[in-house]
Amino acid sequence: MELLLVIVILALLPPLILFYLLSPKSEGPLKAYPLIGIVPQFVKHRHRLLEWQTELLTAAPTNTVHFRFFGKLQGIITANPANLEHFLKSNFQNYPKGPRHTSLMEDFLGRGIFNADGELWKWQRKMASFEFNTGSLRIFVVENVQQEITKRLLPRLRSAAASGAAVDLQDVLERFAFDNVCQVAFNEDPACLTADGEDPAGGDGLLRRGFAAAFRDATAISAARFRYAVPGMWKLKRLLNVGSERRLKESISTVDDFARRIIRSRKKELRSPAVAAEGFRHQDLLSRFIAGGDDSDEFLRDIVVSFILAGRETTSSALTWFFWLLSERPDVERKILEEIRSVRTRSEGEGKEKESFGFEELREMNYLHAAITEAMRLYPPVPFNSSFCLADDVLPDGTKVGKGWFVSYHPYAMGRTAAVWGEDCGEFRPERWLGAGGEFQPVSSFRFPAFHCGPRTCLGKEMAYIQMKSIATCLIEKFTLEVAGGGGGRPEMLLSLTLRMKDGLPVRIRERATPRSSSPSCKTVS
Numbered sequence: 001m002e003l004l005l006v007i008v009i010l011a012l013l014p015p016l017i018l019f020y021l022l023s024p025k026s027e028g029p030l031k032a033y034p035l036i037g038i039v040p041q042f043v044k045h046r047h048r049l050l051e052w053q054t055e056l057l058t059a060a061p062t063n064t065v066h067f068r069f070f071g072k073l074q075g076i077i078t079a080n081p082a083n084l085e086h087f088l089k090s091n092f093q094n095y096p097k098g099p100r101h102t103s104l105m106e107d108f109l110g111r112g113i114f115n116a117d118g119e120l121w122k123w124q125r126k127m128a129s130f131e132f133n134t135g136s137l138r139i140f141v142v143e144n145v146q147q148e149i150t151k152r153l154l155p156r157l158r159s160a161a162a163s164g165a166a167v168d169l170q171d172v173l174e175r176f177a178f179d180n181v182c183q184v185a186f187n188e189d190p191a192c193l194t195a196d197g198e199d200p201a202g203g204d205g206l207l208r209r210g211f212a213a214a215f216r217d218a219t220a221i222s223a224a225r226f227r228y229a230v231p232g233m234w235k236l237k238r239l240l241n242v243g244s245e246r247r248l249k250e251s252i253s254t255v256d257d258f259a260r261r262i263i264r265s266r267k268k269e270l271r272s273p274a275v276a277a278e279g280f281r282h283q284d285l286l287s288r289f290i291a292g293g294d295d296s297d298e299f300l301r302d303i304v305v306s307f308i309l310a311g312r313e314t315t316s317s318a319l320t321w322f323f324w325l326l327s328e329r330p331d332v333e334r335k336i337l338e339e340i341r342s343v344r345t346r347s348e349g350e351g352k353e354k355e356s357f358g359f360e361e362l363r364e365m366n367y368l369h370a371a372i373t374e375a376m377r378l379y380p381p382v383p384f385n386s387s388f389c390l391a392d393d394v395l396p397d398g399t400k401v402g403k404g405w406f407v408s409y410h411p412y413a414m415g416r417t418a419a420v421w422g423e424d425c426g427e428f429r430p431e432r433w434l435g436a437g438g439e440f441q442p443v444s445s446f447r448f449p450a451f452h453c454g455p456r457t458c459l460g461k462e463m464a465y466i467q468m469k470s471i472a473t474c475l476i477e478k479f480t481l482e483v484a485g486g487g488g489g490r491p492e493m494l495l496s497l498t499l500r501m502k503d504g505l506p507v508r509i510r511e512r513a514t515p516r517s518s519s520p521s522c523k524t525v526s
């Protein structure tokens, strides 16, 4: 009898030990399994990662959660402003982008500014800051934006209004931003917003549009590498040249061809006798880098790709969500329209050029500025961002961080965290950004990190606002937009490196009846 008991116990022991070892342990709000960590939950929620992480972060006591994946891959995600200040500014040296980021993004971004650390980053930052801080750049940006609006955006929207056909606003805004960043950064006009069939560049125009599509695919596939539940799986696919990795290789090859054409043309122009005699005529970013040191085509290709990435999907993402929010909130749209009309009336009274919005006039539009910023609070174009921890550390909220961990912040969740924005955090309320006199009141970038914070903060913020406010004023003053098939709730989100809409934003456009007989247009810059 006793022997039987011993046999039964011995037989039961291994499965019991196995059960104990394999059963999940609670790690905050998550259950982590031995070896595979939280992978099962990650896989379950992978189609709604932003929302799932937001639920976890907003429920966590200090809005910080520990995530453990396969093997050693682990780290924390936080929505706590004090933590952001610590790792993005005070202890910046301990939190570079790190080897994981570099390896995931290297095929596409090379060693451009978004994928560089240490001296290589510092040098690029210095060169680029110089360019972004020149007053001439602001003028150049305003001029280019206005030209793109009058020559391309308005005709395209007017023809859509006349035909009654729906247009994908996200696509239009991406094309706009792409043209604009190429003109400002490389003095090249890809003419992507030109209506198909009207491209003066003919076959070359098609090539440019192929480039834009390849760029979008390369961005999305590279971003998806961060979300593999099995780390390194993408490397196997790359080795075998199959699936998304094969498409990535093809897209990058198209991007590279076009980037090299831009570089050749810039170099040729810089060598031309006229430019040599005058010195730098075009102080565009690429020309500065060519003159500034490493002018190898490989390195310049990385510069070109980085700046297109910075400019192409960010402003278009912000504006796409902004216009969708407006479609739900006619009261906000009405206030913006009133502000636009009052600025126009005032500038006409001062005898300024009647049909334009220059930099100073855009600056007067506090309510519009607040509404666009509020849209980015709820739908930050870069909704999630990561650094790498070099040495063990403790964050201000008491969270321990180990060497080699990822340390990420989550602007999307922060916009929905009551501890950061109050109980009405989920509401689209531009007024929260305005002082008693109606002036725009910025907040700490650690609370509103849409443009990042600390030494790596966005260099294109002013350029982005000029572009976004110019487009918004023109669209709202001249047209009414109706979301086609609207009433179906929030459009589905698509997480690339930026926050896009999965099916775009189809809208029907009508010309707005203006209170005056002559409809003002955005023709010139004051």
Ligand code: HEM
Binding pocket: 113, 114, 125, 128, 181, 185, 307, 310, 311, 314, 315, 318, 380, 381, 382, 385, 449, 450, 451, 452, 455, 456, 457, 458, 459, 460, 461, 463, 464
């Ligand atoms: C609404 C528009 C924009 C938003 C929300 C935005 C946001 C950001 C964010 C989150 C970063 C940090 C990226 C990282 O390190 O991982 C960043 C960096 C940067 N942005 Fe922007 N950006 C916008 C528009 C632009 C534009 C139009 C440009 C100019 C072409 C630009 C140029 C840059 C550059 C050069 C950096 C790199 C800074 C560095 O690493 O030192 N951005 N931006």
